[in-house]
Amino acid sequence: HHDGTPEVARVLVADDDDAFRASIRRMLYGFAVEVDEAADGAAALEMMTERPPDVILLDMLMPRLDGNALLQRMSDEQALRQVGVVVVTVRPDTAPPGHPVLPKQGLRRDQLLQAVRDAVGAARG
Template structure:
C-alpha cells in the first residue's frame, strides 16, 4: 500500500497510556496525529481540523464512541469520514452495533499493530477496514 505521506489521524482515547502508544505508533508510520481524551474533545477537534480518519475508543467519558459516530454521521461535513472504532469487547454483536452506528471498521483491543495499521491504510485508501 502507498505510504501515508502525512495523512492526518485524529485519535480519541481516554486511557493516557494507550493514547500515547497510538500517537507514537502512528507518527512512526508517517501519519500526522492529533490526540484527545474523550468524545466531546474529538467533536471539537473535528470541527476545528480536517482529519483524514478518526480513530476512536468505544468507551470514553463525556461522549462514547457510538454516540460520537451517530453525531458525525448526521453531520454532512463528517458523514463520509472514515472512522475506526477500538473496542475491548470482542463480541460480534458489539461489532455489528458499532458498524450500524457508522463505524467504517472495528478493531478489538488489545490490538495487534499490523492489524490496526492495515485497517487504517485500507480505510484511507477508500476501502473497508
C-alpha cells in the first residue's frame, strides 16, 4: 500500500474445537487481521488452495487430515510453502520441529499477536 496503512494479514485458524477458534477470533479482534476458520485439515487445505493465508494457526490433532499430514501437503504445494505456520497444541511436546508453538491452555493475547506478527513477517520475507 502506498498510503501507509499496513496490509491486513490473513490468518487461517485450523482447529476442530469451535470454542478455541472463537477465542482466537476474539483475541485478534481489533487488529489488522482477517480471520478464516477451518474445522479440519481437509477444509483448511481447500481454503488455503483457493486463497493462501499469510499464517495458519494449526492444531495438530484434527479429523480428516491431521496437522502433520497438512504440513506435508503444504510442503508439496509451491503456493503453500510461503504460508507461515504457528502450531497451537495442548501438548507442545508433540509439535513438529521447525515451527513456533503456542500452548492452547492459557494462551495469552500478546503471545498470540507476537507469533502471528513474526510469522507474517517471515512469510512476506
